[in-house]
Amino acid sequence: MGSRRKSAIAANSPPPKATDGQPGQVLAHHGQTSLVEAENGDIVRCSTRRSLPRTVSGDRVLWQASSPREGVITAVLERDTVLSRPDQNNRVRPVAANIDQIVVVIASKPSFEYGMLDRYLVAAELIGAQPVIVVNKSDMLDHDSRSKLEERLQVYQRIGYALLFTSTRSTDGLRDLHQQLKTHTSVLVGQSGVGKSSLIQSLLPELDIRTGSLSQVTGLGRHTTTVAMLYHLPDGGDLIDSPGVRDFNLVKVPAAELEHGFREFRPYLGQCRFHNCRHVSEPGCAIQTAAREGQISERRLENYCKLVSSMTAP
Ligand code: GDP
Ligand code: ZN
Numbered sequence: 001m002g003s004r005r006k007s008a009i010a011a012n013s014p015p016p017k018a019t020d021g022q023p024g025q026v027l028a029h030h031g032q033t034s035l036v037e038a039e040n041g042d043i044v045r046c047s048t049r050r051s052l053p054r055t056v057s058g059d060r061v062l063w064q065a066s067s068p069r070e071g072v073i074t075a076v077l078e079r080d081t082v083l084s085r086p087d088q089n090n091r092v093r094p095v096a097a098n099i100d101q102i103v104v105v106i107a108s109k110p111s112f113e114y115g116m117l118d119r120y121l122v123a124a125e126l127i128g129a130q131p132v133i134v135v136n137k138s139d140m141l142d143h144d145s146r147s148k149l150e151e152r153l154q155v156y157q158r159i160g161y162a163l164l165f166t167s168t169r170s171t172d173g174l175r176d177l178h179q180q181l182k183t184h185t186s187v188l189v190g191q192s193g194v195g196k197s198s199l200i201q202s203l204l205p206e207l208d209i210r211t212g213s214l215s216q217v218t219g220l221g222r223h224t225t226t227v228a229m230l231y232h233l234p235d236g237g238d239l240i241d242s243p244g245v246r247d248f249n250l251v252k253v254p255a256a257e258l259e260h261g262f263r264e265f266r267p268y269l270g271q272c273r274f275h276n277c278r279h280v281s282e283p284g285c286a287i288q289t290a291a292r293e294g295q296i297s298e299r300r301l302e303n304y305c306k307l308v309s310s311m312t313a314p
Pocket of ligand 2: 272278280282285287
């Protein structure tokens with residue numbers, strides 16, 4: 001997927017007029033306030049008209065200046081993609097917009113859970129973004145534990161996902177990560193503590209200056225962790241840093257859609273005995289058979305089944 005520019009407007013907004021304002025990109029938002037980058041690079045603190053949808057980092061908007069550093073967002077342009085997750089009350093909350101790559105950061109410490117990794121990968125597949133798996137803190141792995149981890153993660157490489165080992169201590173893999181991010185708008189996700197902020201620091205040596213000036217504009221604290229922030233990378237590409245989470249849950253989707261979140265299932269879809277097979281325990285299921293024959297990872301199928309039952313739970 002490329003980062004196509006769309007000029008269409010979000011479905012529930014009236015079409016934009018030239019008088020609606022100038023184009024900009026949302027770098028961060030907090031409550032009613034969004035930080036918008038104008039086309040000339042200026043950063044403006046904007047409020048959003050009540051009638052408009054909430055903006056998120058990565059949104060393309062139209063805005064009008066109300067004073068030299070302040071303005072009002074007058075239109076939110078249609079999103080190519082949006083990564084969402086349910087909040088505590090199960091309402092769908094967008095996290096980042098117009099991304100074409102999701103970088104899932106894991107680390108040997110804190111130990112990660114394959115279920116969560118798979119949920120992120122499914123989220124990426126379902127919105128049509130390319131997933132990349134980054135194992136950070138590679139400096140903490142001795143030769144044996146690295147080989148073991150590589151072996152366990154091989155299943156992801158086999159189905160075509162990029163897998164990188166990185167370290168912000170030894171700079172292992174950082175050059176490859178730069179390459180991977182260069183031509184994309186990516187969102188960095190993962191559990192807190194895996195080293196996302198450290199990776200961003202390593203990727204953006206001038207970050208301190210920028211966060212300093214951003215926090216002046218926003219009045220938001222320097223270390224406000226609830227805000228997702230979009231950064232331009234020095235070699236090209238944009239990176240959205242999402243706040244660390246303890247867990248990541250998927251927005252509910254029917255099994256018929258969920259099956260597309262597991263890309264290795266695709267060759268078998270449509271081959272089950274029942275056309276509405278959920279691939280859980282039905283007889284004549286092509287996917288269960290493929291897993292028994294070693295074509296599909298049993299662990300991935302197990303995580304899929306867990307997701308099906310969590311999605312159908314009340
Ligand atoms: P975040 O919560 O994902 O943003 O994680 P941080 O960047 O705050 O890092 C969490 C802890 O891991 C900090 O103590 C970092 O110094 C440490 N850390 C980050 N990257 C690495 C790494 O590559 N190797 C090692 N050994 N520690 C790291
Ligand atoms: Zn089936």
